[in-house]
Every structure is written in C-alpha cells, then in structure tokens.
Amino acid sequence: MIQLYGLKMSNYYSLVKALLIEKGVDFEEVKAPPTQEEDNLSRSPMGKMPSIGVDGNYMSESLAIAAYLDRVQPEPALLPSDPFAAGKVIELVCHMKLDVELVARRCLPEAFFGQTVSDETKSSTQKDLAKGMAALDRIYVGAPYAAGADLTLADFYTYFSFGLAGGIAQKMFDTDLIADYPKIQGVMARMAEHPSVQRVEAEKA
Ligand SMILES: N[C@@H](CCC(=O)N[C@@H](CS)C(=O)NCC(=O)O)C(=O)O
Incomplete structure (x- = not known):
C-alpha cells in the first residue's frame, strides 16, 4: 500500500x-x-x-x-512506448510546469493568500505567461489529447496545472488564460469528464 x-x-x-x-x-x-x-x-x-x-x-x-x-x-x-513520443510527452509536461504554472505561481500569494506581490512581479508574470503559452502552443497537439491520439501524462498535467494557473490569471489579470488556445480548452473539457479526475474532484469536497 x-x-x-x-x-x-x-x-x-x-x-x-x-x-x-x-x-x-x-x-x-x-x-x-x-x-x-x-x-x-x-x-x-x-x-x-x-x-x-x-x-x-x-x-x-x-x-x-x-x-x-x-x-x-x-x-x-502514462507514456507512449515509442521513445521519442515518450520524450515529447515529458517535453509538454516540462513546459507546462516551468513556463506556465511556475510563472503564474509568482502571483499565488496575492491571488489566493491575501498577500501582496509587487507591480514588477505582476508585470513580469503577465509577460512571461504570454511567452510560455505561445511556446506551449507550438508543441501542443490537442487532437484529441495533449500529445495526440492517446491519453498521456501530459493530459493530467494540463488539467491540474491549468486549473491553478488559469485561476491565478483570472484573479490577477481578469483574463482567461486559455481563451485563445482551443486545443488546451478541448483537453480541459475532456479531462474534466475523465473518471479518475472526477473522483479526485468529488473527494475534495
Ligand atoms: N515540483 C513539485 C511542486 C510541488 C508544489 O509546488 N507543491 C505546492 C502545493 S501545490 C506546495 O507544497 N507548496 C508549499 C510550499 O512551497 O511550501 C511537484 O511537481 O510535485
């Protein structure tokens, strides 16, 4: 166990x-x-x-x-058997973690914990988030899953990373982080229906 x-x-x-x-x-x-x-x-x-x-x-x-x-x-x-395809899934995960979620987290103290972050941090976060999203979009397949035909680890990271990063962007900048990213929107919707994700959400209550 x-x-x-x-x-x-x-x-x-x-x-x-x-x-x-x-x-x-x-x-x-x-x-x-x-x-x-x-x-x-x-x-x-x-x-x-x-x-x-x-x-x-x-x-x-x-x-x-x-x-x-x-x-x-x-x-x-969680990863394809083809070595290159497996590496591409990890590449997606790295960009989501490092260039989107970790960037958004700079503003987490103000977004959700009643603290204040500097204007400089807000401005660099907004700029770096835009760059990270554009970078991710270049390699994100999203047809129908993050890395292509099959469900992989990248779909789980999509759901849970964008849940947080999207919430921070909404609160801090009044913007929908994935508004211009239909591939990510599709995966978010698909994962919200996925049984293991639904159980996690249900048990949060
Ligand atoms: N890179 C870590 C990140 C873990 C992480 O940031 N956890 C947050 C909660 S979602 C945390 O423990 N924050 C409290 C802290 O940083 O002290 C992972 O992928 O597991």
Whole structure:
C-alpha cells in the first residue's frame, strides 16, 4: 500500500492522486501540510506536497512519482512506448510546469493568500505567461489529447496545472488564460469528464 502525503487543496497532490487511481494502485491518503519540519523534510526535501511512501521509503516531485508509477504498474500507460513520443510527452509536461504554472505561481500569494506581490512581479508574470503559452502552443497537439491520439501524462498535467494557473490569471489579470488556445480548452473539457479526475474532484469536497 502506497501512502500519499499532502493536502487535497494542492493541485500537484490532486494530480498524483488521479494517477494512483488511474493505475488502480492501492493507496491511502495521509494529511500532511507543507512544512519545514523534519518529518516532512524527510519525505519531501523542499517541504512541499505531495510525496509518497513506499515500504518506508519516500519520494517527492510529481513527475518522479509519475515515472515510478508507470513502471510499477505499466497499464494504463502514462507514456507512449515509442521513445521519442515518450520524450515529447515529458517535453509538454516540462513546459507546462516551468513556463506556465511556475510563472503564474509568482502571483499565488496575492491571488489566493491575501498577500501582496509587487507591480514588477505582476508585470513580469503577465509577460512571461504570454511567452510560455505561445511556446506551449507550438508543441501542443490537442487532437484529441495533449500529445495526440492517446491519453498521456501530459493530459493530467494540463488539467491540474491549468486549473491553478488559469485561476491565478483570472484573479490577477481578469483574463482567461486559455481563451485563445482551443486545443488546451478541448483537453480541459475532456479531462474534466475523465473518471479518475472526477473522483479526485468529488473527494475534495
Ligand atoms: N515540483 C513539485 C511542486 C510541488 C508544489 O509546488 N507543491 C505546492 C502545493 S501545490 C506546495 O507544497 N507548496 C508549499 C510550499 O512551497 O511550501 C511537484 O511537481 O510535485
């Protein structure tokens, strides 16, 4: 049995939970807020969520956990068997994480936690988000899934990364981040109907 540590409010926790459900792996949820306390740092060296426990060993970082799950339970596959196609899925994930979500997160303290970020941060966030979205659009297939014909890890990242990044952009800049990106809109709609994602959303309540 795998332990999933974190809080249901976290998009990365939700992503990993959806992958565990998708894979049909037995897991239990352990409520663990992100702290710099030793017990949390021993599971997740930056003190973030989520992390997993496997027989007393721990792993952090959603992408690492996804890679582990894909090997421990190969079906349904999160990555295509073709090596180049698999690399292209990870490429999509990297751009979503690094050039969209992480950029939007600069404004997270103001968007959702009642703090203030500087005008300079707001302006650089808006500019860098536009650049990240244009970059992602160049490689995003979205017909019908993020990487093409089949459901992959990139579709789960789409749903959970854009859930957060879109919410921040709406709140901070009063803009719909994916308004001009129909391929991403299509995947968001498709994933919202996907059973593992629906279970994660239902269990958040
Ligand atoms: N790169 C990490 C990101 C994890 C992350 O940013 N988690 C957030 C919650 S969604 C967190 O723990 N934030 C609290 C903190 O940074 O202290 C992953 O992919 O798992």
